[in-house]
Amino acid sequence: MASIGKALVDARTARDLTQTELARRAGISRQALGAIESGAYHPGVAIALRLARELGTTVESLFGEIDDEASTLVEASWSGGARRSIAAAQTRVALARVHGKVVAVAQPSAHLTLATAAGVVQRVRRHRVDVCTFRLPGEIDSTLLMSGCDPAVTILVDWLARRRSPVHAIAIPCSSRAALRALVEGQAHVAGVHLRDQKSGEYNLAPIRRALGNSRSMVVNFARWELGLATAPGNPLAIHSFADLGRPGLRIVNREDGAGARAALDAALGEAGINPDRVAGYQFEVGGHLEVGAAIATGQADAGVTIRLGADVYGLNFIPHRDERYDLVFMADEADSMPVKAMLDALASRRFAREISQLCGYDTAQMGQVVIS
16 A cells, blocks of 8 residues: 555544445545545645545545645547547547446536536547546446436435435436447446337437337436427417417527427428428527527527426516426446446435425426336
């Protein structure tokens, strides 16, 4: 054991603390603490300060001088391809372990605030990248990657943090079909889906089977929500149904192909006998439910398909179209992994369900229930 690790073990045992207890108090995973105590990894300044505080000593006595500029280089699976090597350099990414391998997933630089990132891409080689990261292996292993379009994933992130869970959830904003693709390609632990099968009227199961084939998966319910048309406050253009979207001068904002909202719009336009080419703004695509609301609120569009939450947060008028079931799907062999178990524990909490219901207006009566296995 390295001398740095020995000093930490000695200080912990002198205070009769287990690895689990000290890790919990310091807000890190037990695996991360084990890596530090074994001497395999040197902690960053923030972690070192927390450990020293919990042990009632100084950083210098535990670790000596801390180099707060030191980081490690981690090789990770990458779906960007070599052709994007120039553009990928310095891309901010999330790091997690999926199916036993570390994967790097591009993260937006900012939403309305600066987005967190696990590291920065340094080099790209076809489907592999070198990422400069300050994250310890245990922190990467305890990261949950959730692909999908539900804005409420940020509440799950907050829920886990407030309970000092060793798992940190990262949202990968994308359409339902893109979420399933990320799951199949091993770029996410979980895919969120709200896709209605036009033949049966059933939600999610048929698209999941088509995407995953014979791969064993589990599907659990997250919530039910209302999908509909959002319009400007007070509905000044008197929009009452999808049939109104073909009116001259009326502009919509759309979701990308593969999104559940886009599929609902296409089906409704078809039933109304409206050619999408006649709808102004049909090609104006945004990447999420909240983005639809933002486009209407800022006057870029007059209407758009979104969930009620996407309208409510901007004070928009909302015309309900149908109730939808939003499910979460993950591979069966990930069910016992630390990140997925943390998510399932949250879904099993009625307190968490009430919080989602109150903050988002979702129906969470069946949250956490297995839909298919």
